[in-house]
Amino acid sequence: MASVSLSNVVKAFGAFKVVHGVDLDIADGEFVVLLGPSGCGKTTTLRMVAGLEDVSGGEICIAGEAINDRPPKDRKIAMVFQNYALYPHMTVRQNMEFALKPQKLSKAEVDAKIAGVAGMLGLDALLQRKPAQLSGGQRQRVAMGRAMVRTPEVFLFDEPLSNLDLKLRTQVRMEIAKLHKQLGTTVIYVTHDQVEAMTLADKIVIMKDGYIEQIGSPEEVFAHPKNLFVATFIGSPSMNLFRMTVERSEKGPVLSSAAFTIAAPADMNGKVHTRPGGDTRHPPQRRPPCPGR
Amino acid sequence: MGYVNRRNRTIAGVFLLPTVAVLFLTTIYPMLYALYLSFRNYDLAKPFIPRIFVGFANFQEVLTSGPFMHSMLITFKLMAVTLTFQFVIGVGLALLVTQRLPGMAAIRTLLLIPMMISPVIVGLVWLFIYFPELGYLNYFISLIGINPVPWITSTQWALTAIAIADIWQWTPFVMMGTAAALQSLSPEPYEAALIDGNSRIDVFLYVTLPQLKPVLISLLFLRAIDAFKIYDIIFVLTKGGPGDATETIALYIYRQSFTFWRMGVGAAASFVSLIIISVLITLFFKSMQKSAVAR
Ligand SMILES: Nc1ncnc2c1ncn2[C@@H]1O[C@H](COP(=O)(O)OP(=O)(O)OP(=O)(O)O)[C@@H](O)[C@H]1O
Ligand SMILES: [Mg+2]
Numbered sequence: 001m002a003s004v005s006l007s008n009v010v011k012a013f014g015a016f017k018v019v020h021g022v023d024l025d026i027a028d029g030e031f032v033v034l035l036g037p038s039g040c041g042k043t044t045t046l047r048m049v050a051g052l053e054d055v056s057g058g059e060i061c062i063a064g065e066a067i068n069d070r071p072p073k074d075r076k077i078a079m080v081f082q083n084y085a086l087y088p089h090m091t092v093r094q095n096m097e098f099a100l101k102p103q104k105l106s107k108a109e110v111d112a113k114i115a116g117v118a119g120m121l122g123l124d125a126l127l128q129r130k131p132a133q134l135s136g137g138q139r140q141r142v143a144m145g146r147a148m149v150r151t152p153e154v155f156l157f158d159e160p161l162s163n164l165d166l167k168l169r170t171q172v173r174m175e176i177a178k179l180h181k182q183l184g185t186t187v188i189y190v191t192h193d194q195v196e197a198m199t200l201a202d203k204i205v206i207m208k209d210g211y212i213e214q215i216g217s218p219e220e221v222f223a224h225p226k227n228l229f230v231a232t233f234i235g236s237p238s239m240n241l242f243r244m245t246v247e248r249s250e251k252g253p254v255l256s257s258a259a260f261t262i263a264a265p266a267d268m269n270g271k272v273h274t275r276p277g278g279d280t281r282h283p284p285q286r287r288p289p290c291p292g293r
Numbered sequence: 294m295g296y297v298n299r300r301n302r303t304i305a306g307v308f309l310l311p312t313v314a315v316l317f318l319t320t321i322y323p324m325l326y327a328l329y330l331s332f333r334n335y336d337l338a339k340p341f342i343p344r345i346f347v348g349f350a351n352f353q354e355v356l357t358s359g360p361f362m363h364s365m366l367i368t369f370k371l372m373a374v375t376l377t378f379q380f381v382i383g384v385g386l387a388l389l390v391t392q393r394l395p396g397m398a399a400i401r402t403l404l405l406i407p408m409m410i411s412p413v414i415v416g417l418v419w420l421f422i423y424f425p426e427l428g429y430l431n432y433f434i435s436l437i438g439i440n441p442v443p444w445i446t447s448t449q450w451a452l453t454a455i456a457i458a459d460i461w462q463w464t465p466f467v468m469m470g471t472a473a474a475l476q477s478l479s480p481e482p483y484e485a486a487l488i489d490g491n492s493r494i495d496v497f498l499y500v501t502l503p504q505l506k507p508v509l510i511s512l513l514f515l516r517a518i519d520a521f522k523i524y525d526i527i528f529v530l531t532k533g534g535p536g537d538a539t540e541t542i543a544l545y546i547y548r549q550s551f552t553f554w555r556m557g558v559g560a561a562a563s564f565v566s567l568i569i570i571s572v573l574i575t576l577f578f579k580s581m582q583k584s585a586v587a588r
Contacts, residue, residue: 052484073490085481089503098499102490150489 002063002153010057036207078147330560337554351561364545383467416529448538474508514577
C-alpha cells in the first residue's frame with residue numbers, strides 16, 4: 001500500500017493544454033474519486049499516474065518516490081479499464097496467469113493467488129471460459145481479478161462500471177466498496193457518475209476543464225460546495241441558486257430577492273459597500289483556478 | 294422467401310444469363326474440354342492421327358513420370374522457401390510500419406510497390422539485375438571484390454534467384470494484410486500488458502500472434518495457392534531452366550502442351566494439379582472453421 005501525490009501536474013497534447021497544474025494528495029489506503037463532466041481530464045490524469053501518458057510538467061510520487069520517469073511496470077499499480085482490456089483469446093485463468101508472468105512466481109504460488117482472487121470475486125466457475133463467453137458483469141469482475149492477483153499498491157479504475165446496466169452497477173459498486181474495505185489498498189477511481197462518487201469515495205476530487213474545482217469528502221462537497229460549478233454539479237436535483245441583491249437594513253446587511261429576504265452571512269458584515277448608482281451585487285466567490293501549494 | 298415470386302425469378306434468370314454465358318465460355322467449357330482431352334491421345338504435332346480414347350493412360354504417364362515428380366518437388370521447395378521468408382519479413386515489416394512514427398505512412402506505400410507491378414515486369418526487372426555479364430547485381434558485388442555469380446544460368450543458383458524475386462514481389466502482400474489486422478486489434482490489452490510488465494517478446498508471442506492467427510492462416514493459403522501456380526517470373530527469367538532446374542508444375546504443363554504439343558498429357562497434368570490445389574483449399578477452409586470455433 002502506498003500514498004500518492006501529484007504536485008502541479010500538467011498535461012499538454014502539443015500546444016493544447018488539457019490538465020492545468022493539478023495538486024492532489026492521496027493518503028495510504030484512501031479511496032479517491034475523480035469526478036467531473038466529460039472531457040475534463042480525468043482519464044488523462046489517471047493515465048499519467050499509470051505511466052501510459054507522459055507528464056508535461058510537475059511531479060507524481062507514489063510511496064514518497066518520484067515516478068515520473070519510471071515505466072508503468074515499476075509503479076506498483078494495477079489498472080482496470082473501461083472496456084476491461086481482457087486478452088480475448090485467453091481463458092480467464094490464462095488472463096490472470098499472463099498478468100502474473102513478469103513476477104516469475106512458481107506454479108504453486110500462481111495457482112494459490114488465482115484461487116484466492118477467484119474465491120473472493122466468485123470467479124471459480126468461470127476460470128476456463130474466454131471473455132467472449134462471459135456477460136458484461138462477469139467480464140468486469142475478471143478485469144478486477146486480473147488487477148487484484150498482482151497485489152498492487154495502488155488500484156486505478158477508469159469508469160469501470162459504465163458498460164453495465166443500472167442494477168448490476170449498483171451491485172458491483174457495493175462489491176468494490178467491500179473489496180476496498182477488505183484489502184485496504186489505495187484506490188484512484190475515475191467516473192462521471194456522482195452516485196458512484198458519493199457512495200464509494202473517502203475523498204472526491206471535482207474537476208472541470210483540467211482544473212480541480214474542489215477536494216473534499218462526499219459530505220463536504222455536497223453540503224459546502226466551494227463554488228458555483230460544484231454547487232450545480234453535485235446533487236440531483238441540483239442545488240437551487242438565487243440571484244440576490246445586498247441591501248442595508250436596520251439589522252445590518254440583508255440579501256433580498258423578489259420573493260424573500262434573509263440576513264447576510266456574518267462574515268459579510270462590514271464588507272458591503274454601496275457605490276452611488278453602482279452595482280451592489282456581491283459577486284459569486286470563485287477560487288483562483290490554480291491554487292499554489 | 295415469399296416476395297420472390299415465380300415471375301421475379303424468371304427476370305432474375307434473364308439478368309444473370311449474360312454472366313453465366315461468359316462464365317461458361319471462358320471457364321466451364323475449357324475445363325470440360327480439358328477433361329475430355331485428358332482421356333484422349335491428342336498430339337498437335339501429328340494433327341491427322343485420330344484422337345482416340347486412351348483411358349487413364351495420360352494420368353498414369355504423368356503420375357509415374359520423373360519430370361512431373363521433379364516439377365512437384367521444385368514447386369514445393371520454392372513454395373516452402375518463399376512463404377517462409379515472405380511471412381517472417383512481411384510480419385516484421387507490418388510490426389514496423391504500424392508503429393506511430395513520422396513518415397511511416399509514406400514508407401508503407403513505397404513498400405507496396407513491388408506488389409503492384411505485373412509479374413512479367415517484375416521478371417524483366419530482375420532479369421536486368423541478374424543478367425550474367427551486364428547485370429546490376431554482379432556489377433555491385435564486383436565492387437566489393439566478389440567474383441560474378443551466374444545467377445540464372447547455373448543450376449546451382451537459378452532457383453534461389455527466382456525465390457528472391459518472388460519474395461521481393463509478394464512480401465508486401467503479407468505485410469499489408471498483417472498490418473491491417475494489427476491495426477484492428479484493440480490497444481487496451483497492450484496497455485494492460487505494459488502496466489503488468491510483460492516483456493515485448495511475451496506480448497508478441499502470447500498477445501499479438503494468437504490474435505493474428507486467423508489472418509495469417511488466410512494469407513498463408515492465398516500465398517500457397519499462388520505459389521503453386523507460379524509461372525510468369527520463371528518464364529521470363531529462366532523458362533524453367535537451366536535444364537529442368539526451375540521447372541515448376543505450371544512450366545511442366547506448358548512444356549508438355551506447347552513445346553512437345555502433347556495436349557492430352559498436359560491436360561492430365563493440369564487436372565492432377567487442380568486436385569492438389571483443391572485439397573489445399575479444402576484444408577484451408579477446414580482450418581478456418583476450426584479457428585472460428587476456437588474463438
Ligand atoms: N491523445 C490525445 N490527443 C489530444 N487531445 C487529447 C488526447 N487525449 C485526450 N485529449 C483531450 O484531453 C481532454 C481530456 O480528456 P480525458 O479523456 O482526460 O477526459 P475525461 O475527463 O476522461 O472525459 P470522459 O468522462 O469523457 O472520459 C479532452 O479535451 C480530450 O479531447
Ligand atoms: Mg475518460
